Amino acid sequence: MSDLPKHVHFHEEGPREGFQIERGGFSLADRAALVDALSETGLEEIQVTSFVSPKAVPQMADAEALFAAIRRKPGVRYDAVWLNERGYDRARACPGVDIGGRIALYASDAFALRNNNCTAAVMRERVNAWLDRYEADGVPIERALVMAAFGCNFEGEIPPERAVGELVWAYRVCRDRGLALPRLYLADTMGWANPQAIRRAVGLLRDALPEAEIGLHLHDTRGLGAANVLAALEMGISHFDSAVAGLGGCPFAGHGDSRGAGNICTEDMVFLCHEMGIGTGIDLEALVEAARLAERIIGRPLAGRLMHAGTLAAYRGRRAAA
Amino acid sequence: MSDLPKHVHFHEEGPREGFQIERGGFSLADRAALVDALSETGLEEIQVTSFVSPKAVPQMADAEALFAAIRRKPGVRYDAVWLNERGYDRARACPGVDIGGRIALYASDAFALRNNNCTAAVMRERVNAWLDRYEADGVPIERALVMAAFGCNFEGEIPPERAVGELVWAYRVCRDRGLALPRLYLADTMGWANPQAIRRAVGLLRDALPEAEIGLHLHDTRGLGAANVLAALEMGISHFDSAVAGLGGCPFAGHGDSRGAGNICTEDMVFLCHEMGIGTGIDLEALVEAARLAERIIGRPLAGRLMHAGTLAAYRGRRAAA
Missing domain, CATH: 3.20.20.70 (Aldolase class I)
Structure with a gap:
């Protein structure tokens, strides 16, 4: 069950x-x-x-x-x-910081434009530049995270395929570079997720990358945080930002x-x-x-x-x- | 699923x-x-x-x-x-009140003593007296509800069998009197429930009384309200107090x-x-x-x-x- x-x-x-x-x-x-x-x-x-x-x-x-x-x-x-x-x-210059490279991607162009002044596609190009830098500096990659994975206040509904597609892209880029990518995060940046949406997105990502470890970055904006975590736990998700x-x-x-x-x-x-x-x-x-x-x-x-x-x-x- | x-x-x-x-x-x-x-x-x-x-x-x-x-x-x-x-x-004397008889029971003696100055067993006797009164007045029964069904601040853990037993008792008493009892409520009076406890208690009550309709009275005391509702929805529960x-x-x-x-x-x-x-x-x-x-x-x-x-x-x- x-x-x-x-x-x-x-x-x-x-x-x-x-x-x-x-x-x-x-x-x-x-x-x-x-x-x-x-x-x-x-x-x-x-x-x-x-x-x-x-x-x-x-x-x-x-x-x-x-x-x-x-x-x-x-x-x-x-x-x-x-x-x-x-x-x-x-x-990097600050003593005591545990440095790990983060790959940040957008499932929404409208949010990417607002937050980063670029499209989701341009964000991917920037990720490639960051990976060059991390590789050159010997910084391990910590995670890839896709923002607005469940919906966007500036764009509306986000099909789960779009969020999953960004993470699959990140996974393949790292694999092709020979870089370990420990975990892929779906982020409910603006509080759109519900238990069924969690199951759909996690299921799609699992189907696409059965070997990848999945984490969730969730907000409790509309009171569904605990229900969303329960749905994720029941799919075996074991990494949460909080x-x-x-x-x-x-x-x-x-x-x-x-x-x-x-x-x-x-x-x-x-x-x-x-x-x-x-x-x-x-x-x-x-x-x-x-x-x-x-x-x-x-x-x-x-x-x-x-x-x-x-x-x-x-x-x-x-x-x-x- | x-x-x-x-x-x-x-x-x-x-x-x-x-x-x-x-x-x-x-x-x-x-x-x-x-x-x-x-x-x-x-x-x-x-x-x-x-x-x-x-x-x-x-x-x-x-x-x-x-x-x-x-x-x-x-x-x-x-x-x-x-x-x-x-x-x-x-x-009853107040115009506009929709009168329905409620059966209130306790899964905790310590809480019953504190709240009603009687034991859970004495509370059942009082329910019988209330049922006499409702029958005499032709007042339909609305629900039976068992308080502290998932745990009690004054008694600690409550085995689900105890809460379920109180509701089964109410169900049988009403049946023996020929009174309709539309719904049985498990009440998480002090915020002890979690999704697994919800499933256990609802499952036990279903097993005991497959034909009874079940409702939940839940509190969000410790942040699990939405998760508990999700677990209940997934068991087909369709009546909630809120x-x-x-x-x-x-x-x-x-x-x-x-x-x-x-x-x-x-x-x-x-x-x-x-x-x-x-x-x-x-x-x-x-x-x-x-x-x-x-x-x-x-x-x-x-x-x-x-x-x-x-x-x-x-x-x-x-x-x-x-």
């Missing part, structure tokens, strides 16, 4: 995606404390910050200082985002405001996994505490649910204790 | 469960306006208020006045809650505070159904507007997601229009 994975891996993006969307003004010490708290939860991968233009994203201007401030825990991977060569050079406390968006945003597009909440989805008997290697209580720290730092209620209700651990002993 | 229903029915409990949990001070006109807005969405059943002690629940003291203020729409059922004979008498805007709880509650235990959000779950091709008879845009009205009345951000992000309808035409 289903093909649940035994272990699920979460790529924590809260420190980057969360604070990028906020207006700024959060102290370096607070942001480092959040990364440090996450480091103690058993998470294996934490996306710390972006090396992007300080003019465009002033709240990420101190990326180097943030990396200098965190306590790196052995066994944890600390990655970062860059969008151009300047950012890549900064990330954000502690549901950082990256908030239910307080104006209607249609992009701040509404929160990532799936790491601790709520870890709870889902654990309740279904799926391991994550994560200490859920410690993760809930990290989520509460994130909420204290941001200074307003965040979207995560478990952090407000508490886990079931304290209640489970009641019968025995009674 | 799954057994999705063609049509799903939502029993809207926001006006009752939502305002009951708030501190009060909301005008009668505002509360009537919300019920009236919900009446125009295609919802077939709206739980308006509770006929309970004005001392215990002062914010529900004006139940009669609220029923007098709403505009009843033909074809919509307007029900209410009562917990004792005094409340039942008030509800609350517009996710009323009935809020993410702003203190940890462990019962205000964290929000009902599943009606419009988010209607959106889930529609995206999966399941009909509901509900005008989603009108329901989102009702949710926004609820938020304006309550005066702080509510937990629903779709109401903040907007539906996909406006975006779907983009490609055609472009």
Whole structure:
């Protein structure tokens, strides 16, 4: 009936995606404390910050200082985002950044034009240039990800064949270059996915590339995050991007405001996994505490649910204790 | 692979469960306006208020006045809650209340003691007394519902056999009396359910009573609401209790505070159904507007997601229009 994975891996993006969307003004010490708290939860991968233009994203201007401030825990991977060569050079020069090449593709021309000022096809040409650079620098490829894979606010419905086609293209390009490409991600950038769409896209990608490992980058924009994760788990998907406390968006945003597009909440989805008997290697209580720290730092209620209700651990002993 | 229903029915409990949990001070006109807005969405059943002690629940003291203020729409059922004979008498005497008998049972003695000052077994005796009364008054039975069916904050884990056993008892009692019992509800009163627990309990109840119709009363306390609804839909469940805007709880509650235990959000779950091709008879845009009205009345951000992000309808035409 289903093909649940035994272990699920979460790529924590809260420190980057969360604070990028906020207006700024959060102290370096607070942001480092959040990364440090996450480091103690058993998470294996934490996306710390972006090396992007300080003019465009002033709240990420101190990326180097943030990396200098965190306590790196052995066994944890600390990655970062860059969008151009300047950012890549900064990330490579910054001590403590675990560098991995990311292939970013678009399933929507309208979104590609808006976000990157190019078509999806031109984006593929740029990927080839990035791969030249990564090869030359000996940087391993970490993932390929296709944005707006399930639908696009600027283009409307996206046929799953289009998103899958971009990832198949990336897979073949890497194969032809002899580069390992560990994982292919479908990204629901604007919160269009539903369980059936997840199954269709994952099924198509599996049919096209049975040997490839698939991950999902999901947002909980319209309240279907947990249902989409369940559908994916039942297809054996074991890699998810997520954000502690549901950082990256908030239910307080104006209607249609992009701040509404929160990532799936790491601790709520870890709870889902654990309740279904799926391991994550994560200490859920410690993760809930990290989520509460994130909420204290941001200074307003965040979207995560478990952090407000508490886990079931304290209640489970009641019968025995009674 | 799954057994999705063609049509799903939502029993809207926001006006009752939502305002009951708030501190009060909301005008009668505002509360009537919300019920009236919900009446125009295609919802077939709206739980308006509770006929309970004005001392215990002062914010529900004006139940009669609220029923007098709403505009009843033909074809919509307007029900209410009562917990004792005094409340039942008030509800029966109140014009506009659609009276149906509810059988309430407990899967947890500890919760029954706390909530009703009796054991689950004594609660069954009380049900028999209620059935005598309903029979004498010619009041049809609407449902049987077992609380804390998936776990209890006061008792811990609840074996599914216990919750199912209570419903089987109710079913047989009604059958022996020759009373129709349209539906049996498993209630996740304290937010313990997960998709596997839903499948186990529904499966057990189906095995015990293949001919009974099953409904679910779910809360989104720990972020699994949408996943639990998906698991239920895939078992063919087509009746859910829910609350517009996710009323009935809020993410702003203190940890462990019962205000964290929000009902599943009606419009988010209607959106889930529609995206999966399941009909509901509900005008989603009108329901989102009702949710926004609820938020304006309550005066702080509510937990629903779709109401903040907007539906996909406006975006779907983009490609055609472009």
